[in-house]
Amino acid sequence: xxxxxxxSAGNAMVDMNGVYPQPDRILQxxxxxxxxxxxxxxxxxxxxxxxxxxxxxxxxxxxxxxxYFRNYLSNELILPKCAIHQDLYEEVCCDxxxxxxxxxxxxxxxxxxxxxxxxxxVIPRVGRQDRVSVDTLLKVYAVSEIDITDSVMDIFVEIILxxxxxxxxxxxxxxxxxxxxxxxxxxxxxLTEIWVPSLDLxxxxxxxxxxxxxxxxxxxxxTVVWQRAGKISAFCSFVGxxxxxxxxxxxxxxxGGTVTQAIDYNLVDVxxxxxxxEFPAYNQTYSEYIIAKDKTTSFSFGEFFSIQLYFNRARRxxxxxxxxxxxxxxxxxxxxFFYDPTSGERVSFSLNALLIVVAQxxxxxxxxxxxxxxxxxxxxxxxxxxxxxxxxxxxxxxxSLVEKKINNDTTVAHRDVASDERSRSSVEIQLVEKNNHxxxxxxxxxxxxxxxxxxxxRLHSQSLRKRLLVIMLLVDSVAIxxxxxxxxxxxxxxxxxxxxxxxxxTDVWSxxxxxxx
Numbered sequence: 001x002x003x004x005x006x007x008s009a010g011n012a013m014v015d016m017n018g019v020y021p022q023p024d025r026i027l028q029x030x031x032x033x034x035x036x037x038x039x040x041x042x043x044x045x046x047x048x049x050x051x052x053x054x055x056x057x058x059x060x061x062x063x064x065x066x067x068y069f070r071n072y073l074s075n076e077l078i079l080p081k082c083a084i085h086q087d088l089y090e091e092v093c094c095d096x097x098x099x100x101x102x103x104x105x106x107x108x109x110x111x112x113x114x115x116x117x118x119x120x121x122v123i124p125r126v127g128r129q130d131r132v133s134v135d136t137l138l139k140v141y142a143v144s145e146i147d148i149t150d151s152v153m154d155i156f157v158e159i160i161l162x163x164x165x166x167x168x169x170x171x172x173x174x175x176x177x178x179x180x181x182x183x184x185x186x187x188x189x190x191l192t193e194i195w196v197p198s199l200d201l202x203x204x205x206x207x208x209x210x211x212x213x214x215x216x217x218x219x220x221x222x223t224v225v226w227q228r229a230g231k232i233s234a235f236c237s238f239v240g241x242x243x244x245x246x247x248x249x250x251x252x253x254x255x256g257g258t259v260t261q262a263i264d265y266n267l268v269d270v271x272x273x274x275x276x277x278e279f280p281a282y283n284q285t286y287s288e289y290i291i292a293k294d295k296t297t298s299f300s301f302g303e304f305f306s307i308q309l310y311f312n313r314a315r316r317x318x319x320x321x322x323x324x325x326x327x328x329x330x331x332x333x334x335x336x337f338f339y340d341p342t343s344g345e346r347v348s349f350s351l352n353a354l355l356i357v358v359a360q361x362x363x364x365x366x367x368x369x370x371x372x373x374x375x376x377x378x379x380x381x382x383x384x385x386x387x388x389x390x391x392x393x394x395x396x397x398x399x400s401l402v403e404k405k406i407n408n409d410t411t412v413a414h415r416d417v418a419s420d421e422r423s424r425s426s427v428e429i430q431l432v433e434k435n436n437h438x439x440x441x442x443x444x445x446x447x448x449x450x451x452x453x454x455x456x457x458r459l460h461s462q463s464l465r466k467r468l469l470v471i472m473l474l475v476d477s478v479a480i481x482x483x484x485x486x487x488x489x490x491x492x493x494x495x496x497x498x499x500x501x502x503x504x505x506t507d508v509w510s511x512x513x514x515x516x517x
Contacts, residue, residue: 033066034082037094039179039220040172050092060093080135080162083219087180097174105178109170109220116167120192123261124165131262134197135162136305137270138277142284143291143311144231146249149369152205153236153251155309158229159208161197168194169222178220185216185226194218196226197263202254205233209258239503240310244368244377245318246498248292249311252509256304263303274298277307288314308509322364322377326384329357330487333388336395337480341473342402350392357388376501380494387487391479398476 037044046061062068069085090096100108123132137160144154170176186192187209194216201207208228216226236251257263267276274296284290295310333353339346361381368378 032064034069034085036064036086036089039086040090040094040096043095045093045095048092050089063089080223083223100177106181108175109178109181112170113168118167120189120195124167124195125262131264132163133264133266135268136265136276137268140279141282143289146289151236152233154231154233156231161226163224164222165224166222168218170220172220180217180219182215182217186213198258199255200258201232201234202256203235205235207232237508239505239508242375242501242503243498244375245313245315247313251309253307265300265305267298267300267305326360326381330384330387333391334480334483336391341398341476347395347399350395354388354392357385361385
């Protein structure tokens with residue numbers, strides 16, 4: 001275990017003769033919360049200097065006070081705090097006889113512990129109704145990757161488990177003169193020397209049991225500290241994603257034993273935040289996601305517990321490269337209304353704007369998961385595309401009406417030319433028709449009737465198109481204001497209602513079997 005201890009110089013000072021004055025009061029063994037020499041049972045050396053090079057005025061008497069133990073020892077060392085406190089000072093502050101070297105002391109302890117028939121698969125329960133209490137602390141250092149399209153999160157953590165195994169306790173003697181030692185610990189029964197909890201991440205892609213093996217430290221009272229570090233990967237039921245990119249993305253980590261055993265995982269309290277979770281002083285830079293430490297929560301119940309982590313997204317990337325360009329392209333597409341509504345340039349301009357927005361949406365879609373839930377960013381970009389489409393449809397409709405009118409006028413002109421040509425040979429035509437008048441009279445009458453009906457329908461259709469064209473040109477004259485105002489109101493409403501896009505955590509996460517810790 002890494003030891004980061006905060007020391008403060010004591011009040012004991014050396015006088016001119018090199019004599020250490022007696023402290024105001026030295027706590028007796030039965031008065032101190034964690035007496036330095038309590039477990040070795042040897043005389044205490046109050047005037048010894050545990051750290052002479054850095055704190056020459058700091059004595060063992062100062063280290064043995066409750067004030068120092070409670071306030072100056074780092075909170076990171078609470079697993080187990082007293083044992084680590086004793087480890088730091090008993091070699092210097094306690095009058096331990098040096099009959100054996102330290103490695104001989106530990107070898108004697110290990111020989112005595114594992115001479116007996118110790119079973120690594122048997123849980124260290126004393127009574128039938130007893131449950132093994134495992135103090136649990138998860139240190140979260142950094143987020144490696146969050147893949148929202150696959151609902152996977154990778155984080156680097158350090159997990160510390162502490163429990164008591166009475167089979168591993170020993171008495172401090174002249175031969176067993178070590179107060180702690182290191183043993184092999186693993187979930188593999190062939191590799192471990194001691195029993196360890198079968199804790200793992202339930203919603204795992206790579207769980208706790210995939211972390212590399214690490215040795216455990218055992219103390220003379222049977223306390224075991226097992227500390228491992230590495231990357232875990234979890235399948236997440238994300239919450240908060242609806243507000244993307246202005247979201248605080250949440251992922252729930254579900255922990256439990258792979259084998260049902262009488263274990264209680266106690267989430268230890270290390271700070272004002274959630275129990276069982278600590279965020280060391282590590283500043284992650286140049287990352288899309290940053291851990292929102294103040295939003296972290298935790299729950300526990302028996303051999304199960306969960307930790308809810310939240311992450312703040314780097315929003316500037318989405319604002320600069322997705323939101324702002326998409327909104328800008330929509331406003332630019334309204335520039336089509338400054339063109340002549342009867343010109344083809346207007347249609348070309350609106351189609352080009354549509355292609356740009358569609359391409360932007362294709363890029364945005366690669367950042368979003370394929371899901372049935374509505375996401376703020378997706379709704380924004382899709383509606384922006386609809387605004388551009390509406391302008392394109394209006395331009396095409398007006399252009400088609402104008403083109404139809406032009407075609408009709410051209411047809412009428414051609415018909416007049418043809419009528420002139422027919423008038424030049426009217427005499428010849430009349431002579432021919434006079435000879436066949438009796439034979440063609442009935443057929444001519446029917447054809448004339450059909451032509452009148454067609455002409456009537458054609459004239460009616462042309463009249464409707466002219467009226468419709470007049471109406472559409474009138475609408476087009478105010479469309480620039482209508483489109484601009486309505487789109488601006490839409491953007492304002494989307495930003496104003498952003499907070500209503502939050503997920504209901506109780507509908508997404510499994511919290512029914514737990515109680516808050």
